[in-house]
Amino acid sequence: MSCQSPIVVALDFPTMAQSVEMAKRLDPSQCRVKVGKELFTTAGPAILDELHALGFDIFLDLKFHDIPNTVANAVSVAAKAGVWMVNVHASGGRRMMESSANALQQLPDNNTLLIAVTVLTSMDQSDLVEIGIDLTPEQHVKRLATLAKSSGMDGVVCSAKESNMLSTELGKDFVLVTPGIRPTGADQGDQKRIMTPAEAMAAGSHYLVMGRPITQAVDPISVLKKANKDLGVIA
Numbered sequence: 001m002s003c004q005s006p007i008v009v010a011l012d013f014p015t016m017a018q019s020v021e022m023a024k025r026l027d028p029s030q031c032r033v034k035v036g037k038e039l040f041t042t043a044g045p046a047i048l049d050e051l052h053a054l055g056f057d058i059f060l061d062l063k064f065h066d067i068p069n070t071v072a073n074a075v076s077v078a079a080k081a082g083v084w085m086v087n088v089h090a091s092g093g094r095r096m097m098e099s100s101a102n103a104l105q106q107l108p109d110n111n112t113l114l115i116a117v118t119v120l121t122s123m124d125q126s127d128l129v130e131i132g133i134d135l136t137p138e139q140h141v142k143r144l145a146t147l148a149k150s151s152g153m154d155g156v157v158c159s160a161k162e163s164n165m166l167s168t169e170l171g172k173d174f175v176l177v178t179p180g181i182r183p184t185g186a187d188q189g190d191q192k193r194i195m196t197p198a199e200a201m202a203a204g205s206h207y208l209v210m211g212r213p214i215t216q217a218v219d220p221i222s223v224l225k226k227a228n229k230d231l232g233v234i235a
């Protein structure tokens with residue numbers, strides 16, 4: 001049975017051993033896990049096998065951005081490895097996203113969600129101006145998310161602050177994956193625009209990426225269970 005929780009725990013660790021150790025302290029019925037560039041670059045595809053063997057659904061967060069053929073092949077390999085979710089940059093454009101969606105459709109029984117990154121939350125207005133974009137970050141997010149939907153993406157990664165707007169614009173079935181989530185009272189860290197899990201879900205998010213509030217906690221599984229209980233998804 002697939003996990004009932006919307007929480008995806010970011011396994012941001014420099015080694016495979018530390019990530020697997022953390023995963024073993026979690027529970028695949030209470031969360032999914034996210035493997036990003038640091039972990040994947042050090043551990044390679046073996047980390048996917050390890051985490052699958054522990055029963056976790058995996059979001060492979062490699063944010064592919066390249067020519068259409070290369071990205072389509074990369075997402076196809078990820079889907080064949082059995083990952084639950086994989087992502088690409090929407091700014092790679094329509095042909096790149098359509099080729100990727102087509103590549104997944106051609107796989108028998110594909111269940112992998114294909115998600116686009118819109119504007120990185122680390123970028124502000126002045127960063128956009130420097131790369132030739134004269135829109136506010138919010139306008140650019142809306143433009144890229146609309147393009148992602150019409151290019152066959154299942155959803156986008158966005159700030160929970162944008163979830164309400166995107167859910168209204170693009171419909172409730174368009175999957176919104178949101179980082180920058182902090183349970184009430186948790187350390188904000190370097191995240192600037194945060195929301196609690198309940199606020200993000202109420203705004204229209206489907207999945208909540210949480211790293212340090214869980215992975216740096218003294219008792220990660222307790223924090224995770226409490227967040228699920230507060231959301232009312234798992235008793």
Ligand code: C5P
Pocket residue numbers: 010012036120121122157179180181189191209210211212213
């Ligand atoms: O520890 P924390 O909860 O801040 O981790 C959030 C995770 O989500 C990290 O893996 C970070 O790279 C990722 N992320 C993010 N903001 C984005 C996209 C991804 O924080 N816009």
